[in-house]
Amino acid sequence: MKCRVCRQRAVIDVPRHNANFCAPHFLDMCRRQVTRAIADFDMLTTADRALVAVSGGKDSLAVWDMLGDLGYTADGLYVGLGIGDYSDVSAEYARAFASERGLKLIEISLRDDYGYDVPTATAATRRVPCSACGLSKRHLFDKAAIDGGYTVLVTGHNLDDEAAVLYGNTLRWELEYLARQLPVLPARDGFPKKVKPLVRLSERETAAWCVLRGIDYLVEECPIAEGNKHLGFKAALNAIEAESPGTKTAFYLNFVERVAPLLAGHALPDDKALQPCVRCGSPTTGELCAFCHLVSVASVHEPVAVELITGKGSRR
C-alpha cells in the first residue's frame, strides 16, 4: 500500500478517493478538504474571531487544531453536561489540548452555572437525553458566541454526522428541516453565524487526523445516546458506503448543491416574531425561551445519576 502522492509506504486508505496516503500527505488531503469547504461555502476568513464548540471528542479537537493550522484565530468553548465519568474525562481532554497549545478554553458547567445536568434534565422532562442535551448546547454556544463578540461559531460536525441527519430527514421528507441543513447558517438577529468546516471529511478521517497529529481525545461515545436513531442512520449509510464508496459524499454534497436551493422557500420563517426572553434576553417566540424553561424545570428536580438514564437512553 503506497501513498498516492509520494509512493512511500501509506498509513491509511481512503476508499471514496480510491487512494492511500502516507501521514504527511493524508494530513495535506485533510487540509485541502477543509480549505475547500471553507472556501466553497464562505465559512470564515482570517479576520474572523471564531469560537469552536469543543466536546473533547475527535471532531471538535480536530477542527480546532485544523483552524489554527490553517491560520485562523479560534477560542474554544466547553460545556460540562454532567454525564458522569464521560463528562469528567471529556473535560480533561479538552483542557489538555488547550493548555498544551496555549489556546483559550472557555468553560461552562450546567450543574454549577445553571443548577442541573443532562441526566437530571432527562428525568425532569421525560424526553430522550439527546433532546435536553442538544437544547442546552445550542443555547449556550449561541449565547457565548454573541456575548463574547465572536463573529462565527464553529462546530465539528463531519460528513457522517451531516449525512446521517440528512438521511433521517429525507426518509420522511421533512422539508422544513431539509431546507436548513446547510454547512453554513448565516447570522441573524441574536444568533451567530454557524459553520461546519469538516463536512468534507468522514469521522474515520477526523480520528486519523487526531492520531497522526498526536491529539488525545475521548474515544467513547456518549453512554446515554446509545440506541438513538442517528446512530442507526449512520450504520445504514456505512453499509451502503462499504458497497459503493463515495455514496455518502455524493448523498450529502449533491443535496447541498442541487436540492437545498430548491427548498429555500420551505424553511420555517426565521424571524417569526422573535422577542427577547424575559429571563435571559435570547431571541424566542414566546415569553420564556426553551432553555430558560428547561432550567426552571430541571434545576428544581432532585439530581439523577447517569446510571439511571443509561437504560432509558437505549430504549427506543
Place this chain on the structure above:
Amino acid sequence: MKCRVCRQRAVIDVPRHNANFCAPHFLDMCRRQVTRAIADFDMLTTADRALVAVSGGKDSLAVWDMLGDLGYTADGLYVGLGIGDYSDVSAEYARAFASERGLKLIEISLRDDYGYDVPTATAATRRVPCSACGLSKRHLFDKAAIDGGYTVLVTGHNLDDEAAVLYGNTLRWELEYLARQLPVLPARDGFPKKVKPLVRLSERETAAWCVLRGIDYLVEECPIAEGNKHLGFKAALNAIEAESPGTKTAFYLNFVERVAPLLAGHALPDDKALQPCVRCGSPTTGELCAFCHLVSVASVHEPVAVELITGKGSRR
C-alpha cells in the same frame, strides 16, 4: 390476534397500519388502498381500455385480478424473455390465470418474434442483464398498448419497488430521474399513459392477496437479477421499516406529494426532437430507437444459455 374490523381471528398483521385483519377484511383493505391510489392520481376509469404488463409473478397477477374485481376492463400482455426455466414457468402461471378467468392474454416472445432473448442480449451488449431486459419490456409494452388501442398501460410496481428506486435515486440526488418517479406518467406523443395502482401496497401484501384469492404465481425471483442494487436498496428499507413501521410509506408518498412537484422543471425534456424510428416507427431521438439497436446487436449473436449469465448477474 384479532381482526381490527370484525374481531374474528386475524390471518395477517400489517404493522404500518398497526392492525391485524381476517381474510375478507384484509382483501377489503387492499381494495381500499388500490381504489385510493387510482383516485388520488387519476389513474383510470371504467371507460378505459387497460393493458396489464403481466410477468406471472405476484404483483402483476394481483393488479390484474384487482382491476377486474373493482370493475375495470383489462387485457394482459406477457413478454417471453427467454430466461430459461424461469421464463417457461412464469408463462404457465400467466396463461393459467388468464384462462381460468376467461381473460385475454397477448403473448410476445423475444426469441420467436425478435430473434434474441435476455441472456443473449446480456452477452451481446456486455451490460447487466436488467438493462437489456428493462429496455425490451418498456418498448414492447409501450408498442403493444399503442398498437392495440389501449388507453392506459398498467404495471404491478408495488410500494417496495417504488420506494427502492426512489431510495437509489435519492442517494445520488438524480433530479432528472426523481422528477419522473410518479405513480402516473401521462400519455405523450407515441407513448401510452402508464399507471401503478399498487403503490400503496407492500409486496408482502400483494403476495397475501394472491394467496387469499387462490392465485398461483411464480415465487422465485429472477435468477439473473440477483445481486442488483435494487435488491440491496429493498433490504436497506426493510431494515428501517422493521425498526419504524410506516417509514417506507412515508418515504414514498411524502416524496410524491411534497417533493416531486418541486422537481417538475428538472425532468428531462419530454419531446426533445422525437422522430419515428426508421425501422419500427417508435418515437426516438436518433434514427434507430434503442430497442431496434438492441435487436440488431442481439439477434445476430449466438444464443447464450441462462446459466452462463447467472454468475455475471451476481457480480457487482
